[in-house]
Amino acid sequence: MTLTISSRAAYALISNGLHNIAIAQVILFAIILAVQFPMRYMQEWRYWHHSKRQSHARCALYSWWSMIGLLCMIRIIGSAMVISTSEPTESMLTAEMSLQSVGLSPLFFEVSLLLLRCGQAGQVGPGNSKYPKPLRITLHAFRLPIIISIILGVVGKIIDMKALGEAGSILLIVTFAVVCGIVSWLVVKSRSMLSVEGHRAVLLVALALPFLLIRVIYFVLQEIGPAKFSLASGEVGILAGMGLVMEVIIVSLLVTARAVAEPIWSTERKISDGMECGV
Numbered sequence: 001m002t003l004t005i006s007s008r009a010a011y012a013l014i015s016n017g018l019h020n021i022a023i024a025q026v027i028l029f030a031i032i033l034a035v036q037f038p039m040r041y042m043q044e045w046r047y048w049h050h051s052k053r054q055s056h057a058r059c060a061l062y063s064w065w066s067m068i069g070l071l072c073m074i075r076i077i078g079s080a081m082v083i084s085t086s087e088p089t090e091s092m093l094t095a096e097m098s099l100q101s102v103g104l105s106p107l108f109f110e111v112s113l114l115l116l117r118c119g120q121a122g123q124v125g126p127g128n129s130k131y132p133k134p135l136r137i138t139l140h141a142f143r144l145p146i147i148i149s150i151i152l153g154v155v156g157k158i159i160d161m162k163a164l165g166e167a168g169s170i171l172l173i174v175t176f177a178v179v180c181g182i183v184s185w186l187v188v189k190s191r192s193m194l195s196v197e198g199h200r201a202v203l204l205v206a207l208a209l210p211f212l213l214i215r216v217i218y219f220v221l222q223e224i225g226p227a228k229f230s231l232a233s234g235e236v237g238i239l240a241g242m243g244l245v246m247e248v249i250i251v252s253l254l255v256t257a258r259a260v261a262e263p264i265w266s267t268e269r270k271i272s273d274g275m276e277c278g279v
Contacts, residue, residue, distance in 0.1 A: 018082045018231075018236065018239070019082065019083065020236070021079075021236060021239055021240055021244060022078075022079035022080075022082035022083045023079070023083060024240075024244060025075050025076070025078075025079040025244055026075075026076050026079045026080060026083070028244070028248055029071070029072040029075040029076050029079075030072070030076060032068070032072050032248075032251055032252075032255075033068075033069060033072035033073070033076075035255070036066070036068050036069065036072075036255055037063050037064060037069060038063075039255070039259065039264065040062075040063040040066050040068075040069070040258075041059050041060060041063040042264045043258065043259075043262045043264060044058075044059040044062050044063055045059045046124075046262070046264060047120075047123070047124050047262050048124065049117070049120055049123075049124075049128075050062075066110075067106040067107070067109045067110035067113060068106070068110055068251055068254065068255060070106045071103055071106040071107065071110075071247070071251065074099050074102060074103045074106070075099075075103060075247075077099060078095075078096050078099035078100055078103070081095060081096050081099075082096055094157075094158060096231075097157060097231050098154050098157070098158070100231055100243075101150060101153050101154045101157070101219065101222070102150055102154060103247075104150060104215065104216070104219055105146050105147060105150045107212060107215070107247070107250055107251075107254075108142075108143065108146045108175075108179070108212075109143055109146070110254050111179065111183075111205060111208075111212070111254070112139050112140065112142060112143050114201065114205055114254055114257055114258055114261070115139050115182070115183070115186065115202065115205060116129065116131075116136065116139050116140070117201075117258065117261050117262065118186075118190070118194060118198040118199075118201045118202050118205070118257075118261050119131040119135075119136070119194065119198065120198075120261075121194060121195045121197040121198030121201060121261040121262065122195045122197050122198070122261075122262075130193055130194055130195075130198070131193075135182075138182065139182070142175055142178055142179060142182075145171050145172075145174070145175045146172070146175055148168070148171060149168040149169070149171040149172040149175065150168065150172075151168070152164045152165065152167050152168030152171065153165050153168035153169065153172075153219065153222075153223055156168060156223065157223075162223075162224070165223035165224060166223065166224055168223065169219070169220040169223045169224060172216060172219065172220065173216065173220065176212070176213065176216050179209075180209055183202070183205055183206050183209060184206070186202045186206075187202055187203060187206050190202045197260055197261050197262075197263065198261055200257075200260045200261075201257040201258070201260045201261035202257075204253055204254075204256055204257035204260060205253075205254070205257050207253055208249075208250050208253040208254055208257070211246045211249045211250045211253070212246075212250055214242055214246050215242065215243070215246045215247060215250065217242070218238070218242035218243055218246070
């Protein structure tokens with residue numbers, strides 16, 4: 001898919017077609033950011049799984065730059081660029097498309113981090129996961145091919161090299177299949193392996209995968225599909241349905257899963273040596 005659109009009329013058409021979606025994205029992701037930041041802050045302060053010394057500043061930093069927070073900021077910035085002008089330049093359009101593509105990676109990263117956190121559900125402190133070491137390594141490792149696939153897709157768009165986009169799409173599909181396999185295994189094993197909260201959170205992550213699949217398909221179709229899936233000149237309904245709506249549903253499920261794994265309303269929690277502590 002090429003990013004080059006020669007006429008000013010085409011730029012204006014793109015801006016008009018995306019304007020309402022951009023406004024909706026700014027509103028929805030601003031709301032999500034406003035909700036998830038204080039919730040994540042309370043979870044960080046309450047459970048603190050990091051090896052560094054706990055502090056309010058670190059809790060605020062980790063909460064603001066969480067994967068969901070990063071996704072919200074990417075979507076707000078990209079949509080603000082669309083809203084800011086009725087005739088975007090080619091460089092602005094390229095930046096907006098790159099942000100739309102890059103925004104997929106925080107979702108996969110959040111799945112990885114959330115599944116890791118499910119292994120620590122109800123626990124306080126670092127190094128207390130109930131997962132075996134190979135599984136923890138795998139949950140960390142699948143982020144790398146996600147990064148590579150997104151980079152290939154973005155670079156392929158910018159330089160108009162379809163082969164890079166196809167390679168990124170294939171890698172993304174394979175990685176998603178691996179993630180589905182891991183989550184399916186955890187759904188079966190987590191009941192006996194994890195706490196009740198951890199098992200329920202894994203189920204919520206599994207529930208998010210069909211919607212993530214639609215989002216992945218949309219990314220792939222942007223790379224190798226027909227023009228109607230193009231961010232620049234495609235159908236606005238497709239962008240809204242396969243892009244915005246899917247992301248809102250996925251984020252809602254992942255935020256809920258983290259709230260289940262690390263409830264801020266719980267009256268008891270366990271420290272790493274297994275002793276209970278009240279709050």
